[in-house]
Amino acid sequence: MQRYFISSSDFIDNEVTITGDDVHHITRVMRYTIGDQIICNNDQGQAALCRISQIAENMVRADVEEWLDETVELPIHVTIAQGIPKGDKFELILQKGTELGAASFIPFQAERSVAVWDEKKIAKKMKRFEKIVKEASEQSHRNKVPVIEKSMSLKELIDKSKNYDVKVFAYEEEAKVVNHQSFGNLINKLLPNQRLMVCIGPEGGFSPKESEFLKENEFSPVRLGPRILRTETAALYVLASVSYHFEEMRCNECHQ
């Protein structure tokens, strides 16, 4: 059943009022009519089974029939801090990262980021980004739409990182060191509802200076398998691994 993310303020009593792009999707793409059922999620991630009661040009109304007791959110809050990559790679990270359960994304300007986001175009860019994560959340049946923060410097990112329980950064060089702390050991330390920040460099990786700065600020370097991943693949590896570890491994010994 199709899912839509609706602002909590548009739920009044037992009625949901839907406006904006979702109206087009409901009436033209899905061709729903009065009496058809949809799922509407509010800002808190709660999902309601709803039945369409009214269709107008720019508005759809639906009655809440039942609040669903379901959650498909990752038990760990994972933030992907991504060094701004080239071209449309950040969009791929947003789409796939949303499917894989990321809670939030922070783009940051790394030393080796070739692309610089034009300040003038940033509003338009953010709007497109928001659309990508909203659609991916609907498609993957997420309870919540991930947050996309404004792009920041590495220093600002470090300030943000104080609120996280475990902090790691993907560092190619780490793949060559024998006694590094494994990504699995770090993941193992996380308890449900704790927060993981994963910092990933742009195409050229981190500079030695950035790597030192991250280490000084409690970020552990990790390798993500012995192969060299492209920057856009690293985020997906991390999220799939966290999902596998906490949702599919069913290996209770590992959590001891």
Add this chain to the structure above:
Amino acid sequence: MQRYFISSSDFIDNEVTITGDDVHHITRVMRYTIGDQIICNNDQGQAALCRISQIAENMVRADVEEWLDETVELPIHVTIAQGIPKGDKFELILQKGTELGAASFIPFQAERSVAVWDEKKIAKKMKRFEKIVKEASEQSHRNKVPVIEKSMSLKELIDKSKNYDVKVFAYEEEAKVVNHQSFGNLINKLLPNQRLMVCIGPEGGFSPKESEFLKENEFSPVRLGPRILRTETAALYVLASVSYHFEEMRCNECHQ
């Protein structure tokens, strides 16, 4: 250091002769000159540190200085059997799947495959596919280039699957069943050098008939996290999980 996959027949005594697209890459893209070092992998996945000794219009020669004792291949042989998806998604699966360590890819015509690959264009298509996995192998420092098999029917795929130790298929419906066998339990059964086949449906997933046919042939249905993944994301989830499990988890209890 840049890596090139060279046919074993082009290694003669301690000299490698490089022809084809790699020449352009060495001389124009990387702008290497005589005396520069490259890594050349032979068909067996062995890597040699080589020094360029001669550059001509369509040929580069290099001397083998040292055979390297390195392997970054996944300890498990993973084959991704992918229901033919729309557009260029298969190319994304090939590129990212190679980075993540897949040993081979088999495209198959599923009931719900919308795209049908034109027989006349298949040779050209395969050539492009081969180029993608070769380049991704070089970029990710793989020892071996994954094999891409010709597209086949589900029945032919089942015949192929007899040589595999564990066989799974991604089945959305499984996400709704409480007592399903977890993906982690199935992965746990694999020993180093064993073979895993992962069968993934196209955009619409498997038909109930296909699902029954797979189950009858020892494919276990698995879910890949509780969220609904797009078809191209499923292969990446599997490969990242297998890498995490065998290469990064360092959780010896899990293998008992």
